[in-house]
Amino acid sequence: MISFIPYASFRFFIVTGILLLPVIIAGLSGKRITLYNDLVAIVMVFLIFYGQPAQFVSIIAFIIWQAVVVKSYFELKKRNNRSVYFYTAVILAIIPLFFVKLSADVPVLGFLGFLGISYVSFRSVEVIMDLRDGLINEIPLNHFLRFTLFFPTISSGPIDRYRRFESDLKQVPSGKEYKELLYLGINKIFQGFLYKYIIAYLVHQYWMSSPALASNSFFSIWMYMYAYSMYLFFDFAGYSQFAIGFSYIMGIRTPENFNKPFLSRNIKDFWNRWHMSLSFWFRDFIYMRFVYLMIKKKWIKDRYLISDIGLALNFLVMGFWHGFLLQYIIYGIYHAVAFISFNRFEHFNKKHHIWPKNNKWIHALSVLITFHVICFSFLIFSGRLNFLW
């Protein structure tokens, strides 16, 4: 069967480019043909999934499920904003994803999965959170579907936010604005080619897969660590540029995913620069919600303890989300420990000033240390160390 995975084949770019021609022509004259855009969305979902009928059935069933959960929660919440409705809705929205992730250990559950299930689930949960907070007061079904099934970001994000997305839906860019968006979009797509199909490809082909790195010697693994980290970044950043570029052409300003992560000066900084749309989602909906609940209800008094538990929860969930495999769970724990340790150090440094902030050498050293802490976490993530456990 012909594969039509987003951004994975030349065919994808050609077919999508042709489908988008009317969008571009309308955009340049300051218009948006909503009906045509919806048609493109349907055709794209069909093309992406038709090669695997099982996935096609899954995504249809899944999206109906999410729409029913969100709509029911919306109706119940209008009558009574009870916590139990909210938690039930979140659990129901997350359950399919949970089973699919569990399928790493229990393969029989795999039938539920489809490409991008995580990202569609995240969008759905975000809508439920915003409904709970009263930030969304109505959610027309067509807007919900356009948001959750937005094809440029359906397979791996970036994860947009409903209110941001909807304001782009409502506001059609003028011809001049669209020209700018189109230019930026095409630029990003070509940057994507450079990152994913030139740099990441070369790193993978000639560095990561080099026979010199095949043995389990310390040196081989050390070099593999750098290679894999570079590969991971350029491959995923390249993919993200494609997704953002195609979003721009659709007139949607999908948020960025990376901001020079290897120049982070500490682990906290890193999580504001790496896979940002995911880490912000986790920050806003796991860590911050947890901290808010604990402070508000005064369940735990010690503020540092609250923060530490919140961070542990945040990164453990992130680890499990990557898949219920040991390497991902260790990766999550590793980041939790790194982040908590850094918080302690930062607090200590606020009082004792042993690590000056405005010194360029210290800055360079911070970047170098952080870089290695991060690369080591990717080495765990890669599975290259699996022979150890």
Added chain:
Amino acid sequence: MVEITEAFKNEVLDVLAEICESDEVKDEPDIRLFEEGLMDSFATISLLVEVENRLNIKVPVSDFDRSQWATPNMIIERLAERK
């Protein structure tokens, strides 16, 4: 534009100074709190809880967009709008 009284401004700055554990916020009301490491996610929550308790202004967590709440002055404005 919403009107911001001096008393309100000082009240917010007091809360901020407590949370950031620094008086810099009073001396430099245009300082970028997150970039300078004065605030983080935890401080954000402390701020929202304190603001709710002391000023009786409720701000949902997901309504706190860092780019809109970047400096002490911006925070004062955002809170004044919600009063």
